[in-house]
Amino acid sequence: MAAGEPEEQARFRAEVRAFLAANAEPRRESDPWAVNFHTTDEEARRHFEAVRAWQRKLFDAGLAGLTYPKEYGGRGGQPWHERIYNEEAAAYAVPRGYITSTIAMLAPTLLAHGTEEQRRHYLPRMLSGEDAWCQLFSEPGAGSDLASLACRAVRDGDEFVVDGQKVWNSGAQYSDRGMLLARTNPDAPKHEGITFLLVDMRSPGVEVRPLVQATGASGFNEVFLTGVRVPVSDVVGEIDGGWAPARTVLRHESAFIGGGGVQVNPRLVALARMFGAAGDPVVRQRVASHYIRERVLSLMGERIKAAARRGGRGGLDPSLLKLFVAESRRLSGDLAAAIAGPHALVAGEPFQRWLHAEVVGRFAISIGGGTNEVQRNNVAERVLGLPREPNPYQGRPWRETPRS
Ligand SMILES: Cc1cc2nc3c(=O)[nH]c(=O)nc-3n(C[C@H](O)[C@H](O)[C@H](O)COP(=O)(O)OP(=O)(O)OC[C@H]3O[C@@H](n4cnc5c(N)ncnc54)[C@H](O)[C@@H]3O)c2cc1C
Structure with missing residues (x-):
């Protein structure tokens, strides 16, 4: 129990701890280099199904969709339920993957725009992993x-x-x-x-x-x-009128990608030590700067997620968060390459596999879920109130507008 925690929260923490101890493996020493990166289709499929099976276990234990209403298969809980679950799960090697991201995008969209029948039918199946x-x-x-x-x-x-x-x-x-x-x-x-x-x-x-x-x-x-x-x-x-639910999906996608953070700082430190660069003032400065970005990101993510759970926008545009994560991921990839560059080309040790994923994959978040340029346009228009991009085809039928 965390010091001074209210009894209801402490009870939930004990429930989560018992569930994790019975169903998941504690994170091991070698896990810091674990990657969500697959080199064969078979491996990717196995991972996908492992995430689905984990989602089912959570659902059966009443731990899926913690803040979603009970009538749609959720727990009907509060944001603190999610916080406590995440704090406890961090110590375990629980499968994480794609299913979670589409739940984060579509479930709130069905709550906001779906019919009652759609919510009752699809949400429990989604939260249980039955439908991916x-x-x-x-x-x-x-x-x-x-x-x-x-x-x-x-x-x-x-x-x-x-x-x-x-x-x-x-x-x-x-x-x-x-x-x-x-x-x-x-x-x-x-x-x-x-x-x-x-x-x-x-x-x-x-x-x-x-x-x-x-x-x-x-x-x-x-x-x-x-x-x-x-x-x-x-x-x-x-x-x-599908553009309205599409925008809800995109907003939650940005918040999800941003809210995940990248959490690579311990690994960058470990990498710097491994390559004798931990005393290098420039490397130290870059690692520290990355750590600060990570902290800022996680606070921004918490703020957006809390607002999304309340159904509101919460004063912080998800595009800002997505942009921040994409930049952070690029910077950490650059730093990893600067510390241990050629090792990213060798697939052998777990750290090399992680390094490869970090360096090769560092631009994926800059594109998926909307490119950095598009996020900057969103921030310019929605946050700063700057004029929209000129559109000479405004109001004209789709069939008359040029397309790429
Ligand atoms: C990891 C990953 C996962 C993805 N998963 C999915 C998925 O599950 N489902 C799905 O439907 N899609 C998915 N996508 C596709 C993704 O949404 C698109 O790649 C993205 O929206 C960019 O579109 P595009 O590739 O057609 O590039 P384009 O739109 O052709 O852009 C090309 C370049 O032009 C720039 N550009 C375009 N318009 C502007 C503008 N107005 N102002 C300034 N610059 C501009 C872009 O920033 C980019 O640099 C995924 C992409 C990635 C990388």
């Missing part, structure tokens, strides 16, 4: 300018029929369901003719093609949709 979700937003011609997307959905009675292509869809090859943005009204301005659909990834006409990366694993996929039928009851929000 992927995000089907980006297209070859629509990334930063997401609202220009071209995947079509045409109404046919009680269903929409979807045709088009998506790309960069993380985890789609393992997922049961996808959150999809499709164009339902090409005659409306681009933001006003999009519908948000919940798609069964096993539907006829869904083809997932993994994109093999240099590492051998396939973090992303192309997803082709040909005549895929989606019931109208699986529209989130209004037909043609």
